[in-house]
Amino acid sequence: MKPIEKHEIYEHLSHFLKAKGIEMKEGSYSHGVQKGCEILADTINLSQRGLERAKVTIDKGINQVRQVIHEKTAPKRTANRPPSPNPMAKAKATVSKAVRKSPARKKPKSRKKRS
Numbered sequence: 001m002k003p004i005e006k007h008e009i010y011e012h013l014s015h016f017l018k019a020k021g022i023e024m025k026e027g028s029y030s031h032g033v034q035k036g037c038e039i040l041a042d043t044i045n046l047s048q049r050g051l052e053r054a055k056v057t058i059d060k061g062i063n064q065v066r067q068v069i070h071e072k073t074a075p076k077r078t079a080n081r082p083p084s085p086n087p088m089a090k091a092k093a094t095v096s097k098a099v100r101k102s103p104a105r106k107k108p109k110s111r112k113k114r115s
Contacts, residue, residue, distance in 0.1 A: 003045045010037035 010033065014024050024030045 001048055003048070004041045006038040006041050007034075009041050010034045013037060 013033070017024060024033065
């Protein structure tokens with residue numbers, strides 16, 4: 001967001017009031033309103049900068065939390081085996097080992113019915 005100039009809010013307010021039939025003339029009242037508009041513009045600009053800094057800080061914190069979660073939940077690597085380039089390769093290898101180890105099924109013997 002672009003910063004608001006000190007005189008912008010007062011100008012917009014003057015145009016708004018003029019459209020409603022109220023004209024702001026030079027005097028102590030208009031100087032007080034103008035001073036209030038300048039304070040409002042400064043307050044908006046300062047709060048906007050603070051929000052931007054807070055957003056940057058929060059984003060850094062969230063990234064740190066994500067990194068910690070990733071480190072805690074990542075699978076452990078074994079020292080003697082390099083990581084598989086394809087994550088599905090490990091699953092396929094596990095399934096093929098299980099199939100090889102399972103005992104061969106025998107066909108049930110057919111029984112002849114006696115009459």
